Amino acid sequence: MLPAELTADDFDGYPPEARKLAVGSLAVFRRLPLTFLPNLLREVIEYDLKFPSERRTIEKELANLNSLSPQEISDWFSAFEQIRLSPSLESMDWVSDPAQFVEQLSAYLWSSQQLDAFRSAAIAYGDRLRKTTPPESPSAPRLGIAVIGKDVDQYEKPVFQKLRSYGTYFNRIKPENGLDILLNAVTTRAKNFPVPYGHWYVDGGQAASPHPAVTCISYASLDASRAALSTRIRNEIEKPGMGPEKLRSVLARMRPEDLGFSKEGDPVLNRFQLRILTEGSGTQIFSTTFVQWTAREVLRRVQPHTLLVRFTPRQRQKPMNELLLANTASADLDPIGSLVDGDMGAYYNWINQRHMTGAEQSSFLAWFENHSQAVAIGPSMPRGTASTESATLASLLSWMA
Amino acid sequence: MNPLISPPITANRCTSKGLSPQDLGRQLAFTRREFLRAAAGLSFGSGLMGSSLLRHTGIPVKRRKVVVVTFGGGARDQETFAPEGQENIPHLIRELIPQSAFFTQVVNRGILGHYVATASLATGRYETFNNFSAVPPENPTVFEYFRKDLKRPASDAWVVAPSNGFHRIGESGNRHYGAGLGAGVILPKRLLAAALSDSKPGEHEHLLRDNYESPYFTPELAGHEFELQQLDTILNLSASDFRAHALTLSSPDELSVYIARRLMKQLAPSLLWITMHDVDIAHAGAYSLYIEGIRRTDRLCAELWKTIEDEPEYAGRTTLFILPDFGRDADDDGGGNGFQHHRTGDASSRTTWMIAMGAGVRAGRVFDRPIQSIDLVPTVGAMMGFSPSLSQGTPVEELL
Numbered sequence: 001m002l003p004a005e006l007t008a009d010d011f012d013g014y015p016p017e018a019r020k021l022a023v024g025s026l027a028v029f030r031r032l033p034l035t036f037l038p039n040l041l042r043e044v045i046e047y048d049l050k051f052p053s054e055r056r057t058i059e060k061e062l063a064n065l066n067s068l069s070p071q072e073i074s075d076w077f078s079a080f081e082q083i084r085l086s087p088s089l090e091s092m093d094w095v096s097d098p099a100q101f102v103e104q105l106s107a108y109l110w111s112s113q114q115l116d117a118f119r120s121a122a123i124a125y126g127d128r129l130r131k132t133t134p135p136e137s138p139s140a141p142r143l144g145i146a147v148i149g150k151d152v153d154q155y156e157k158p159v160f161q162k163l164r165s166y167g168t169y170f171n172r173i174k175p176e177n178g179l180d181i182l183l184n185a186v187t188t189r190a191k192n193f194p195v196p197y198g199h200w201y202v203d204g205g206q207a208a209s210p211h212p213a214v215t216c217i218s219y220a221s222l223d224a225s226r227a228a229l230s231t232r233i234r235n236e237i238e239k240p241g242m243g244p245e246k247l248r249s250v251l252a253r254m255r256p257e258d259l260g261f262s263k264e265g266d267p268v269l270n271r272f273q274l275r276i277l278t279e280g281s282g283t284q285i286f287s288t289t290f291v292q293w294t295a296r297e298v299l300r301r302v303q304p305h306t307l308l309v310r311f312t313p314r315q316r317q318k319p320m321n322e323l324l325l326a327n328t329a330s331a332d333l334d335p336i337g338s339l340v341d342g343d344m345g346a347y348y349n350w351i352n353q354r355h356m357t358g359a360e361q362s363s364f365l366a367w368f369e370n371h372s373q374a375v376a377i378g379p380s381m382p383r384g385t386a387s388t389e390s391a392t393l394a395s396l397l398s399w400m401a
Numbered sequence: 402m403n404p405l406i407s408p409p410i411t412a413n414r415c416t417s418k419g420l421s422p423q424d425l426g427r428q429l430a431f432t433r434r435e436f437l438r439a440a441a442g443l444s445f446g447s448g449l450m451g452s453s454l455l456r457h458t459g460i461p462v463k464r465r466k467v468v469v470v471t472f473g474g475g476a477r478d479q480e481t482f483a484p485e486g487q488e489n490i491p492h493l494i495r496e497l498i499p500q501s502a503f504f505t506q507v508v509n510r511g512i513l514g515h516y517v518a519t520a521s522l523a524t525g526r527y528e529t530f531n532n533f534s535a536v537p538p539e540n541p542t543v544f545e546y547f548r549k550d551l552k553r554p555a556s557d558a559w560v561v562a563p564s565n566g567f568h569r570i571g572e573s574g575n576r577h578y579g580a581g582l583g584a585g586v587i588l589p590k591r592l593l594a595a596a597l598s599d600s601k602p603g604e605h606e607h608l609l610r611d612n613y614e615s616p617y618f619t620p621e622l623a624g625h626e627f628e629l630q631q632l633d634t635i636l637n638l639s640a641s642d643f644r645a646h647a648l649t650l651s652s653p654d655e656l657s658v659y660i661a662r663r664l665m666k667q668l669a670p671s672l673l674w675i676t677m678h679d680v681d682i683a684h685a686g687a688y689s690l691y692i693e694g695i696r697r698t699d700r701l702c703a704e705l706w707k708t709i710e711d712e713p714e715y716a717g718r719t720t721l722f723i724l725p726d727f728g729r730d731a732d733d734d735g736g737g738n739g740f741q742h743h744r745t746g747d748a749s750s751r752t753t754w755m756i757a758m759g760a761g762v763r764a765g766r767v768f769d770r771p772i773q774s775i776d777l778v779p780t781v782g783a784m785m786g787f788s789p790s791l792s793q794g795t796p797v798e799e800l801l
Contacts, residue, residue: 107531110512110513110514110746111512111529111530111531112529113510113511113527115746116746119736119745119746119747161485243533244533245531245533280686281684281685281686281741281742282684282685282686282687282741283686285685286685286686286687288686288687289685289686289687292686292738293686293738296738300735314687317682317687317690319651319652320647320650320651320652320653320655320656334689336689337687337689337690338689339689340688340689340692341686341687341688341689343688344688344739344740345688347732348732348738348739351732351733352735355733355735
């Protein structure tokens with residue numbers, strides 16, 4: 001089926017709010033190229049379980065598309081129109097399962113050497129959309145915090161090498177009660193700027209109890225879900241004909257209750273956590289990967305005002321000879337490796353935060369837990385400088401504000 | 402997860418940087434070149450200085466050997482040749498680069514999945530099959546050209562590859578080449594599985610994990626008889642000795658290098674292809690493990706070169722090529738997640754480098770004109786005297 005043939009009935013399988021949204025945009029959907037529309041529907045079909053900021057983004061995108069004249073539609077999508085599709089892609093049920101279509105489209109674009117053309121078209125569309133409907137600005141400057149290095153007593157190599165050029169490096173921070181100070185800062189911001197899902201705390205281990213206004217996810221709290229996912233994957237791969245791509249499709253169709261998330265819980269947050277575990281490579285294995293990927297997805301999808309992440313030691317990757325000895329003792333931890341992971345993860349958090357609206361006003365703090373090193377980035381912090389001033393994390397936060 | 406999945410088109414994931422992929426590729430090459438100038442004191446060649454060194458080596462084509470190492474799993478500039486990455490590749494920088502011709506800009510325009518990309522390297526054409534399918538390359542491989550044109554026996558071309566998915570890489574499905582004309586393929590982890598076949602089921606499952614792109618799957622191959630036969634008749638190694646040696650090794654790539662050395666000693670193949678993949682643990686998202694993988698691969702490359710110099714059958718007559726199959730995504734590409742994957746098709750994931758050293762190569766030169774990864778096969782063909790007629794690449798004239 002081609003977009004021009006769409007009818008309202010085609011969206012009967014969509015959740016209620018997504019269906020309403022799609023039917024309301026049916027006229028413009030019919031004019032969009034097949035190389036583009038399923039990518040949009042992939043977002044629309046999830047509308048009912050998306051975060052508020054994501055919903056507004058979709059609504060604005062649809063409003064923009066609905067406002068375009070036929071000539072403007074041709075102009076906006078001419079690059080997409082030039083991408084060739086295979087007959088098998090055209091015959092897929094891309095309305096009911098746009099994610100599956102996008103997966104197949106991606107493989108086809110690679111194999112037909114059209115990925116670069118698609119990528120250029122997508123970037124041009126994104127840039128144009130951003131100019132026409134600028135993303136929301138936050139109601140308060142954003143603050144990102146990354147805590148790394150839990151349980152590392154001594155580490156001789158420099159930390160925060162990649163971040164230092166963007167802000168001020170401190171090496172005489174007083175570490176006492178550091179985590180509590182940071183958590184309190186997040187809570188205070190959540191109270192001062194009450195925004196649904198606006199303030200987050202992601203912990204790679206057991207999370208300290210945050211204020212209810214702070215959305216919290218921790219690796220430890222997902223132990224049972226990770227175990228359930230592992231069992232499910234094992235069961236699936238034993239089925240005849242199962243392969244990596246088929247498994248991915250199975251995972252994409254999973255529901256939160258399949259991994260034991262309570263139906264009484266927050267459905268949006270449950271869905272988000274399910275996606276972290278089923279879409280994020282390595283999130284099921286390493287807590288550091290879990291934290292980094294979750295932070296990335298929070299920043300990309302939720303665009304929060306505040307995000308505190310804490311990297312904790314992940315399990316150690318055993319070398320081959322140890323594995324050969326089949327020592328099945330419980331996995332020990334790798335604090336130093338996790339510090340390196342966390343250092344890079346903190347840098348990625350900063351990069352991702354920098355891509356969001358209000359970047360010039362936003363601040364970022366990275367701290368080596370229970371140590372004296374930190375980097376503070378923000379409009380008030382001189383770039384590429386180092387300070388030997390002794391300070392608490394509370395002072396540092398006040399200077400950054 | 403599937404590395405072939407590109408990001409969906411959403412406004413907040415697509416960013417333009419004001420530079421074209423070509424600009425970015427040149428920028429990457431520039432970084433490598435400037436670093437090499439500072440670090441290794443190399444001089445810079447140009448496209449006009451083809452040296453015809455082949456004719457001056459004095460080594461008869463028939464006695465010439467080529468070893469190709471893919472610097473497995475893809476590594477980026479900032480962790481290798483950029484100033485901040487140099488500490489991760491001390492052996493390449495201090496030992497190998499000064500002896501080599503270095504190409505700063507090798508572009509892979511094909512599919513960035515490890516099996517299909519390595520197959521493309523080996524055929525000199527961008528293969529388009531599904532990366533996760535256990536299929537042979539569609540086009541003739543370098544091994545088939547080599548054996549058919551030069552009438553070489555099966556024992557003269559070998560592949561050592563990391564995962565079961567690579568077991569078809571030795572010969573293509575092309576009807577004019579294919580069956581019986583390809584390379585023997587050794588999968589060291591399969592050998593180990595065979596040597597461990599008296600273990601309890603699942604005992605070494607984690608160790609024998611096939612690859613990092615699809616970590617839950619190990620393509621099924623036939624029973625262990627073939628591997629045990631390979632151990633015995635080809636490598637002259639008992640299962641117990643092999644098992645004991647494996648206990649001294651820390652990674653699958655160390656196992657591959659061990660097997661490659663054994664092959665060199667026992668059969669001395671003229672064309673040997675070794676595919677590494679430890680670096681690809683990056684897919685699990687742990688940066689420290691990715692760096693460990695790079696450091697290990699750096700060391701193993703130097704060990705292989707030492708073996709080449711030490712083995713009488715190889716010393717002085719062998720050309721070694723080292724190149725990643727491709728790179729990894731850039732840190733600031735919103736569609737990717739930095740070092741973790743190679744999904745975006747951005748310049749960082751498509752642009753990489755190549756070292757050529759040994760017989761016929763003038764050492765200490767850096768070339769920064771763009772070449773393609775598919776240029777390897779015609780270059781090897783020109784060096785060894787066979788004609789890869791279906792390859793789409795172009796021989797690298799600076800090496801001929």
